[in-house]
Amino acid sequence: MKQSVKRMAVLIAAGALALTSLTGCTSFDNDDAVATVGKEEIPAGVANFYARMQQAQYETYYAPMMGTTGEALWQQEMEEGKTYEESTKETLLLNLENLYLIRQHAEEYEVALTEEDTKAIEEVAKKFDEDNALEEKEAVSGYKKYIEEYLELVTIQSRMDPKMKEGVNEDVSDEEAAQKSMKYVYFPYSTTDADGNTKDLTEDEKKELKKTAQTFADTLKASETKDIDALAQKSGYEVKTTTFDSESTAPNADLVKALDALTTEGDVTDVIESDYGIYVGKLTSLLDREATDTEKTNIVAQRKQEQYDSLLADWRKETEITENKKVWNKIDFEKQGVTAKQSDDQYDDAADAE
Structure with a gap:
């Protein structure tokens, strides 16, 4: 969650919005509850603002990369x-509920907003207000109290993240993290011409290629010497290098x-067909030392994330959470597109506010 939270805070601070389609006015009251977490209601205004900021990222950056439009993406x-x-909205509502849960447990970890946090949040909300016209603000519930509420939630989450991950066992043995390394040559069952066109080999050509391999x-x-690099160069093939373990x-x-x-470094496999x-x-x-040390870091990070996720799962079990799908379903991505317009100003403090 932390990565998406940081991107969201930066987008709020540094971007203005453009509506790519609009079929009507918002059909819910911003103070309607989309969900209740314990005794705390999640206002539709906060949920809509959060969802629209996420939508803006998808429609501005991801949809073009996938060769589609925002509206087509959601369909x-x-x-x-x-x-x-x-699917996206299902995840967004879950994440939003978790943000409220985390804030409800912040006192247990002695986490609270500082004066600097509050000031930065107010500045971000002010800049967003200045960068967007009334129509855009109405469509995304981009009003001061909802922006500030959301940024308070993500700021507290960023402070809670390391604390919720404290105390895990960070000792990882070489045996547990062991990574081996290989060099290999691949003989593909296809050829590519100068124009980039790919052609599959015939069955007879495949048989000849197998003999070559x-x-x-x-x-x-x-x-x-079993020098795979020298032999590959002589034969006109490329050698690739990677690390692995038994689960790769x-x-x-x-x-x-x-x-x-294989049990001896330098040993060579038979031909492996695919x-x-x-x-x-x-x-x-x-035992590739660098890759093994990297895997140790990955294992510790995984343990921390598992502890974080386990805490959230426990808090969800202990807390009554109800969802008002009637309100949440009114936040429709297909019928109202949202993209980000880059502001001329840079607001580096926004990331710090997170």
Whole structure:
């Protein structure tokens, strides 16, 4: 959640909005509750503002990258029987409820807004007000009290995040994090011409390629140095390098399995066939120090995230949460597009407010 929260705070501070479509006025009262967390109601104004800021990111940045429009994006099927909009809104409401839960437990961790936080939040809300016209503010519930409420929530969450992750066991052994390394050559069952057009090999061509790969593997195994780089260069093939463990599936699960079974550094696999080509791999290290240390960091981060998620799950079980879908469903992404217009000013303090 923290990454999206930071991006959201920066967008609020540094961007103005443009409505790409508008079918009518907001059909709910901003003070209507979209959900109740314990004894605390989540105003539709806060929920709408949060949802529209997220929508602006998707429609401004992600939709063009995916080669589609904002409206078309939301109509796409994310999973069986659920559109991208429905799936996204489901996650947004869950995240918003969690923000309120976290604030309700902040006192237990001695977390509270500072004077600097309050000042920064007020400045961000003021700039957003100045950067957007009335129509945009009405459409996204972009009024001072809702913006400030939202920024208070994300500021407290950012302070709570490290505290909720404190105390996990940070000792990770080499055995637990062990990463091996490989070099491999891939013989694809396709060719690409100068114009970038790809053509699949015929069955006869595949048989010839397998003979080539087998010769490569046999030659490499028989050589004294097993220098895969030199042999590949001589044969006109590219050598790739990566690290792995027994759970890895890239670049190919069968290749990983074959290399993981080797016990001596420098050993070479047999040819490994896949649907799209053939691999020949060489085990270059039984314990890649750099990759193993990185994996230790990843394991600790995963433990911290699991503790964070577990706390949230416990708080949700202990707290009565009710959702007013009738109000929440009125926040419709398809019928009202929102994109971000970059402001000429930069508001670096906004990220600090988070």
